[in-house]
Amino acid sequence: MGLVVMKFGGSSVADADKIKNVxxxxxxxxDAGNKVVVVVSAPGDTTDDLITxxxxxxxxxxxxxxxxxxxxxEQMSIxxxxxxxxxxxxxxxxxxxxxxxxxxxxxxxxxxxxxxxxKKIRKELRKGNIVVVAGFQGITEDEDITTLxxxxxxLTAVALASVLKADICEIFTDVQGVYTxxxxxxxxxxxxDIISYDEMLEMxxxxxxxxxxxxxxxxxxxxxxxxVRSTFSHEKGTIITREVSKMxxxxxxxxxxxxxxxxxxxxxxxxxxxxxASMFTELASKGINVDMIIQSSAADGRNDISFTVSHKxxxxxxxxxxxxxxxxxxxxxxxxxNVAKISIVGVGMRSHVGIASxxxxxxxxxxxNIEMISTSEIKISCxxxxxxxxxxVKVIHKAFNLDKKKN
Amino acid sequence: MGLVVMKFGGSSVADADKIKNVxxxxxxxxDAGNKVVVVVSAPGDTTDDLITxxxxxxxxxxxxxxxxxxxxxEQMSIxxxxxxxxxxxxxxxxxxxxxxxxxxxxxxxxxxxxxxxxKKIRKELRKGNIVVVAGFQGITEDEDITTLxxxxxxLTAVALASVLKADICEIFTDVQGVYTxxxxxxxxxxxxDIISYDEMLEMxxxxxxxxxxxxxxxxxxxxxxxxVRSTFSHEKGTIITREVSKMxxxxxxxxxxxxxxxxxxxxxxxxxxxxxASMFTELASKGINVDMIIQSSAADGRNDISFTVSHKxxxxxxxxxxxxxxxxxxxxxxxxxNVAKISIVGVGMRSHVGIASxxxxxxxxxxxNIEMISTSEIKISCxxxxxxxxxxVKVIHKAFNLDKKKN
Numbered sequence: 154m155g156l157v158v159m160k161f162g163g164s165s166v167a168d169a170d171k172i173k174n175v176x177x178x179x180x181x182x183x184d185a186g187n188k189v190v191v192v193v194s195a196p197g198d199t200t201d202d203l204i205t206x207x208x209x210x211x212x213x214x215x216x217x218x219x220x221x222x223x224x225x226x227e228q229m230s231i232x233x234x235x236x237x238x239x240x241x242x243x244x245x246x247x248x249x250x251x252x253x254x255x256x257x258x259x260x261x262x263x264x265x266x267x268x269x270x271x272k273k274i275r276k277e278l279r280k281g282n283i284v285v286v287a288g289f290q291g292i293t294e295d296e297d298i299t300t301l302x303x304x305x306x307x308l309t310a311v312a313l314a315s316v317l318k319a320d321i322c323e324i325f326t327d328v329q330g331v332y333t334x335x336x337x338x339x340x341x342x343x344x345x346d347i348i349s350y351d352e353m354l355e356m357x358x359x360x361x362x363x364x365x366x367x368x369x370x371x372x373x374x375x376x377x378x379x380x381v382r383s384t385f386s387h388e389k390g391t392i393i394t395r396e397v398s399k400m401x402x403x404x405x406x407x408x409x410x411x412x413x414x415x416x417x418x419x420x421x422x423x424x425x426x427x428x429x430a431s432m433f434t435e436l437a438s439k440g441i442n443v444d445m446i447i448q449s450s451a452a453d454g455r456n457d458i459s460f461t462v463s464h465k466x467x468x469x470x471x472x473x474x475x476x477x478x479x480x481x482x483x484x485x486x487x488x489x490x491n492v493a494k495i496s497i498v499g500v501g502m503r504s505h506v507g508i509a510s511x512x513x514x515x516x517x518x519x520x521x522n523i524e525m526i527s528t529s530e531i532k533i534s535c536x537x538x539x540x541x542x543x544x545x546v547k548v549i550h551k552a553f554n555l556d557k558k559k560n
Numbered sequence: 561m562g563l564v565v566m567k568f569g570g571s572s573v574a575d576a577d578k579i580k581n582v583x584x585x586x587x588x589x590x591d592a593g594n595k596v597v598v599v600v601s602a603p604g605d606t607t608d609d610l611i612t613x614x615x616x617x618x619x620x621x622x623x624x625x626x627x628x629x630x631x632x633x634e635q636m637s638i639x640x641x642x643x644x645x646x647x648x649x650x651x652x653x654x655x656x657x658x659x660x661x662x663x664x665x666x667x668x669x670x671x672x673x674x675x676x677x678x679k680k681i682r683k684e685l686r687k688g689n690i691v692v693v694a695g696f697q698g699i700t701e702d703e704d705i706t707t708l709x710x711x712x713x714x715l716t717a718v719a720l721a722s723v724l725k726a727d728i729c730e731i732f733t734d735v736q737g738v739y740t741x742x743x744x745x746x747x748x749x750x751x752x753d754i755i756s757y758d759e760m761l762e763m764x765x766x767x768x769x770x771x772x773x774x775x776x777x778x779x780x781x782x783x784x785x786x787x788v789r790s791t792f793s794h795e796k797g798t799i800i801t802r803e804v805s806k807m808x809x810x811x812x813x814x815x816x817x818x819x820x821x822x823x824x825x826x827x828x829x830x831x832x833x834x835x836x837a838s839m840f841t842e843l844a845s846k847g848i849n850v851d852m853i854i855q856s857s858a859a860d861g862r863n864d865i866s867f868t869v870s871h872k873x874x875x876x877x878x879x880x881x882x883x884x885x886x887x888x889x890x891x892x893x894x895x896x897x898n899v900a901k902i903s904i905v906g907v908g909m910r911s912h913v914g915i916a917s918x919x920x921x922x923x924x925x926x927x928x929n930i931e932m933i934s935t936s937e938i939k940i941s942c943x944x945x946x947x948x949x950x951x952x953v954k955v956i957h958k959a960f961n962l963d964k965k966k967n
Contacts, residue, residue, distance in 0.1 A: 169616035209576035222639035232629035
C-alpha cells in the first residue's frame with residue numbers, strides 16, 4: 154500500500170487499444186492496494202500533427218499560442234484514459250496542468266515548474282479516484298498555458314512524485330529499462346537492475362535517450378526512486394536511485410556514445426594569460442555549448458586549443474572562431490565533423506584504479522586512435538573517428554565484462 | 561467604432577486556408593475601428609474525430625471526460641486563429657472557456673451558462689488585443705470543463721455579446737443569411753434582410769437550421785442584434801432583431817418544413833374530464849416532447865386524440881400509449897411515420913385576416929390533404945403526408961409572393 158506515480162509516453166497511448174492496455178496497467182497497480190496518479194503524454198503523432206497545422210498557418214507561430222495548441226494533445230490522452238478506466242468500473246478523474254495548478258514561469262515552449270499545489274490531487278485521491286494528469290503542461294500566474302519542452306511529461310511525473318511524496322515514480326517506455334549500452338550496437342548489452350542518479354545523468358547527457366537529464370536532476374534533488382520499465386511487459390526494469398556504497402562494486406555501469414560531435418582546433422595561439430578565457434567567453438555569449446577542451450603547449454610560446462561542439466552549433470562556432478583567429482593572430486582554424494564521443498560511466502571508478510588504461514588499451518588493441526580525452530569522477534570520455542564507434546563500444550563492453558550480471 | 565462579437569462555425573475553420581480567411585475577416589473588422597471578440601467552433605471534422613476516438617475506447621463514455629475531450633477541438637481553433645492574426649502583425653490573444661471564466665451548471669454535454677465575468681476580456685481588449693474565445697465550452701464552480709451542447713458556439717457568442725454590451729453579434733455561416741424557405745426546395749427562395757426574434761424562433765423550432773432556438777432566446781432576452789451572414793462573401797446577410805411595427809407590413813416572413821414528425825392517434829377514449837391531462841402528463845414524465853395535438857369529440861361520449869412527436873421519440877411513445885390504451889379502455893392506437901409539418905411564420909399575421917384560408921386553399925389546389933392544423937399568433941402549421949412537402953412549400957411560397965422583396 155503506497156502512492157505510485159505512473160507515467161506513459163505518447164507511443165503507449167497511440168491508439169485506442171494501447172490506451173486500454175495502459176488502463177489495465179493502471180488498474181493492476183490500483184488493485185495491488187496503491188493510490189495511483191497517472192501522467193500521460195499526447196497520443197502518438199498528435200503533437201506532430203498539431204505542429205503541422207501551425208506550420209500551415211505561419212512560418213513563425215506565436216509561442217503562447219503554440220502552447221495553447223500543443224497542450225490539447227495531452228488533454229485528449231487524459232480524457233480517453235480516464236474514460237477507459239471508468240469503463241471498467243474504477244473511479245478516475247482527468248486533470249489538466251491548469252486544473253492541478255502546475256505553476257510555471259512564463260517561458261513558453263520550455264517553461265520551468267515553479268510550484269505544484271497538492272490540494273486538488275490529494276482531494277481526488279481521498280475520494281478513491283485514480284488521478285490522470287496531463288504531462289508536459291502547466292500554467293503561469295496569469296493563467297496562460299505553458300509547455301515544458303522535451304521530456305516534459307517525465308518532468309511532470311517526477312515533480313508530482315516529489316510533491317506528493319510518492320513511494321515510486323514509474324516511467325513506462327517502449328524499452329525494458331536502461332542498458333549497459335545501446336542494444337542495437339551490442340547484442341550482449343544487458344539491462345541494468347539499478348543505476349545511480351549521477352550515472353544516469355552522465356548516460357542521459359551522452360545520448361542514452363531513455364530520459365532527459367532534467368527529470369533525473371529533479372529526482373536526485375528530491376530523492377525520488379524512478380523505475381524505468383516497459384509498457385508492454387510486466388518484467389522489472391531499471392531503478393534509478395541514490396548512490397549507495399554497494400554500487401561501487403561495479404566499476405563501469407554503462408557505455409554511451411554520441412555521434413553528434415564536431416571537433417574544432419585553433420592553431421598557434423599566443424601563449425599568454427587570458428587567451429583561452431576570452432575565446433570561450435565569446436563562444437558562450439553566442440549560446441554555443443562547448444563540451445570537451447584540450448590545450449597543448451609547445452616550447453616556442455605558442456599553443457593549440459581543441460574543443461568539441463554539437464553539429465547544430467558548428468557553423469556558428471566557425472564564424473566566431475574565424476573572428477577570434479584574426480583578433481589573436483592564430484595561424485588557422487581546422488574542424489572535423491566526423492568525430493564521436495565514447496564514454497564509460499560508473500560511480501565505482503572513484504575507488505578503482507586502472508580503469509582509464511583498460512579503456513585505452515581496448516581501443517588500442519582494436520586499432521582505434523584516441524583524439525581527445527576527458528575525465529570526471531564517474532566518467533571517462535574519448536573522442537574518436539565516428540566510423541569506429543560501433544567497434545569501440547563493442548570492445549569496451551567486452552573489456553569490462555558488461556554482459557555479465559553484477560548489480 | 562464599436563464592439564463586435566464575430567462567431568465562426570467549424571466549416572469556416574476546417575483547414576489552414578479557411579482559418580487565414582477568417583483571420584482576414586476579423587482584421588477587416590478591426591481595421592474599421594472596432595474592438596473585436598471572436599468566437600470559434602472546432603475545426604471541421606475534429607469533433608467527429610474525437611467522438612470516434614471515444615467510441616473506440618468505450619460504448620458509454622463518461623460525460624465529464626467527454627467534455628474534457630471535446631473541448632480540445634475549440635482550443636485548437638482559437639490557438640490557430642490567434643496565430644494567423646498575430647502573423648499579420650495584429651495583437652491577439654486566445655482564451656479557453658475556463659480562462660474567460662464562463663461559469664456553467666454541472667450538466668455535462670449540455671451545460672447551461674450561469675454567469676460570464678467580463679474582467680479578463682475587457683482587460684485584453686484594453687491592451688488592444690483581438691480576443692479569440694473558444695465557443696461551446698465553459699467551466700463549473702469546481703473547475704470541471706463543460707460543453708454547451710448543439711449550437712453551443714452560437715450561444716457563447718450571443719451570451720458574450722450580451723455581457724459585453726456589444727453593438728452587434730455577427731454569426732458567420734456557410735449560407736448567405738436566413739431565407740424565406742429552404743433554397744434547396746424553392747429556387748425562388750429569397751434572403752431576408754430582417755427578421756424578428758419571435759419569427760426566427762418559430763423558424764428555428766421548425767427545422768430551419770441556421771441557428772438553434774436557445775441562442776435566439778438569449779438574444780431576444782437581452783435585445784442583442786444578430787447578423788447572420790456568409791463567411792465567404794462580404795454581402796449583408798439577415799439581421800435578427802426585436803420586432804418593430806413596420807415588420808407587420810409583411811404578413812408571412814417565411815416557410816419552414818419538418819419531416820422529422822410522426823403522428824399518433826388513440827381511438828375511442830372515454831369522454832370524461834382528466835383523460836387528456838393524465839395521458840400527456842404520463843408522456844411528459846418520460847421526457848417525450850409532444851408537438852401538435854387535436855381532439856375530436858363524437859356524439860356518443862367517446863372521442864379520439866391525435867398528436868405528433870419527433871421520430872426519435874416514436875418507439876417510447878408507442879410503449880407509453882399501449883399502457884394508456886389498456887388503462888383507459890381505448891379501442892386502439894395507430895401511428896404514421898410518414899407525415900411532415902409545414903408552417904408559415906410572420907408577425908404580420910396578427911393584423912391581417914385570411915392568411916390561414918390562403919394557405920389551406922393553396923394546398924387544396926395542389927391536391928394536398930391536411931391531416932392536422934395548429935395555429936399560434938405568428939404561425940400556422942399543417943401536418944401533411946411527407947411525400948408532399950416539397951410541392952406544398954412551393955405552392956405556399958408562390959401563394960404569398962415570397963419571392964418578391966418586401967422587407
